[in-house]
Amino acid sequence: MDSKTDAQRPPSQSYGAASSPQRIRPVADMEKIASLCKRRGFIFQSSEIYGGLNGSWDYGPLGVELKRNLKNYWWHVMVHERDDVVGMDGSILMNRAVWKASGHEDTFSDPMVDCRSCKARLRADQVIERKGVRQCPNCGGKDLTEPRPFNLMFKTYVGATEDESSITYLRPETAQSIFVQFKNVLEVSRKKLPFGIAQIGKAFRNEINPRNFTFRSREFEQMELEYFCRAEEGVNLLDYWLEERLKFYENIGILRDKLHARKVPDDERAFYSKGTYDIEYDFPFGRQELEGVAYRTDYDLQQHIKASGKSLDYFDEETKQRFVPHVIEPSAGVDRTVLALICEAYSEDEAPDEKGKMEKRIVLRFHPRIAPIKCGIFPLLRNNAQLVAKAKEIVDLLRPHMFIFYDESGAIGRRYRRQDEIGTPFGVTVDFETLGEKDAALRDTVTLRERDSMKQERVAINDLPDILRSRIS
Numbered sequence: 001m002d003s004k005t006d007a008q009r010p011p012s013q014s015y016g017a018a019s020s021p022q023r024i025r026p027v028a029d030m031e032k033i034a035s036l037c038k039r040r041g042f043i044f045q046s047s048e049i050y051g052g053l054n055g056s057w058d059y060g061p062l063g064v065e066l067k068r069n070l071k072n073y074w075w076h077v078m079v080h081e082r083d084d085v086v087g088m089d090g091s092i093l094m095n096r097a098v099w100k101a102s103g104h105e106d107t108f109s110d111p112m113v114d115c116r117s118c119k120a121r122l123r124a125d126q127v128i129e130r131k132g133v134r135q136c137p138n139c140g141g142k143d144l145t146e147p148r149p150f151n152l153m154f155k156t157y158v159g160a161t162e163d164e165s166s167i168t169y170l171r172p173e174t175a176q177s178i179f180v181q182f183k184n185v186l187e188v189s190r191k192k193l194p195f196g197i198a199q200i201g202k203a204f205r206n207e208i209n210p211r212n213f214t215f216r217s218r219e220f221e222q223m224e225l226e227y228f229c230r231a232e233e234g235v236n237l238l239d240y241w242l243e244e245r246l247k248f249y250e251n252i253g254i255l256r257d258k259l260h261a262r263k264v265p266d267d268e269r270a271f272y273s274k275g276t277y278d279i280e281y282d283f284p285f286g287r288q289e290l291e292g293v294a295y296r297t298d299y300d301l302q303q304h305i306k307a308s309g310k311s312l313d314y315f316d317e318e319t320k321q322r323f324v325p326h327v328i329e330p331s332a333g334v335d336r337t338v339l340a341l342i343c344e345a346y347s348e349d350e351a352p353d354e355k356g357k358m359e360k361r362i363v364l365r366f367h368p369r370i371a372p373i374k375c376g377i378f379p380l381l382r383n384n385a386q387l388v389a390k391a392k393e394i395v396d397l398l399r400p401h402m403f404i405f406y407d408e409s410g411a412i413g414r415r416y417r418r419q420d421e422i423g424t425p426f427g428v429t430v431d432f433e434t435l436g437e438k439d440a441a442l443r444d445t446v447t448l449r450e451r452d453s454m455k456q457e458r459v460a461i462n463d464l465p466d467i468l469r470s471r472i473s
């Protein structure tokens with residue numbers, strides 16, 4: 001089958017554009033991104049009709065697909081493709097003793113400062129300092145309180161009485177349920193060290209200043225792996241996991257040169273950690289953390305052993321030794337990664353409309369693997385029953401294999417633009433050639449258009465599932 005751009009195709013076969021697009025605005029700005037996210041149904045403000053709730057977001061029809069594709073790919077790579085990792089799904093509410101033992105109740109806090117002039121409550125690291133004088137970033141006021149710790153956990157009560165005995169917290173990370181279930185999972189999975197337990201789930205932090213769209217939220221999701229090992233393997237495995245995780249981001253379409261592995265200096269690291277890297281991404285608002293990869297030693301398991309009095313150790317059948325494993329933790333944020341994917345994908349270029357006039361095109365250049373919709377299906381004309389019937393046959397053919405979208409309304413160029421804007425990598429157009437009206441040899445072939453290059457090729461309908469599956473995975 002042939003392969004042409006829109007420009008090379010004769011007018012009768014060319015839909016929506018007459019030449020290759022020119023990329024003119026590769027860098028996204030956050031206002032445009034937030035507006036696109038709302039307009040096209042990726043992300044909405046939570047409780048919007050009541051004025052919203054700071055730090056909470058809802059994912060719309062496309063956002064939920066993108067998020068799900070990301071989580072499924074993480075699960076696929078981290079659990080299904082490996083022999084040495086199993087999954088679990090822990091509860092959000094846990095016994096308060098967990099948070100006492102883990103240290104969260106006493107120390108999971110950010111230093112907070114109040115501005116007495118404008119009453120703003122700020123994270124201490126947001127206060128600006130000019131000529132040695134601390135200033136409020138909101139009003140410029142200099143009357144600020146001394147920093148004091150603010151615990152980030154959301155407190156709640158379990159059961160009908162609200163007193164000291166019923167207090168617990170919404171979990172601020174998913175990791176602790178993995179540590180406290182270590183023994184159960186080890187027993188049922190019969191894994192040998194090194195092995196890991198993976199989990200994806202909600203976490204909650206009462207952030208002092210949620211900001212940068214979804215980047216710092218109060219409710220978010222994490223994808224965490226606790227990879228247990230012998231003490232002597234820890235340092236090497238930290239480097240191994242850093243590389244694995246960098247590869248992961250590249251495989252979902254984030255350019256390597258926008259990713260940075262920052263070695264966290266000794267004075268910023270938790271006292272028990274023997275090494276931590278932050279994987280950072282160049283967001284439009286600056287370089288910020290996507291994921292932490294930390295060598296946490298045996299700290300967490302030891303804390304829970306001490307506090308619960310239960311054994312959380314490992315018996316090595318070969319050496320007959322019993323010991324508490326060390327752990328490497330790659331801990332990624334789902335919402336931050338979704339935001340990075342959208343920022344990375346956003347681009348504007350110019351492409352000709354039906355009449356050849358150049359117009360602005362917004363394109364989300366998602367990797368096909370994570371794109372919410374994989375393929376748009378378009379009958380050239382909606383008032384032609386044969387074209388519509390053929391297009392619906394293709395819908396039925398492809399639907400078992402991938403999430404597709406059928407659209408018959410508006411000029412074909414407009415339909416392409418709508419899909420470009422939400423990152424659909426492929427479009428299939430059913431035209432009169434598909435019906436064999438012009439050339440019997442082209443009967444049951446369609447135009448397959450690729451989003452980024454706008455290249456169009458003629459392919460047989462029966463080949464579509466294989467062609468598309470191979471380009472998506």
Ligand code: ATP
Pocket residue numbers: 173205207214215216217218219220221222289290291292331332333334335336
């Ligand atoms: P930060 O320094 O940005 O507050 P952190 O170092 O406290 O992050 P971790 O405790 O290491 O974050 O959590 C692991 C991951 O969970 C982070 O890399 C991030 O992707 C995600 N995460 C943490 N806090 C938030 C938040 N408030 N909103 C969205 N994602 C978050």
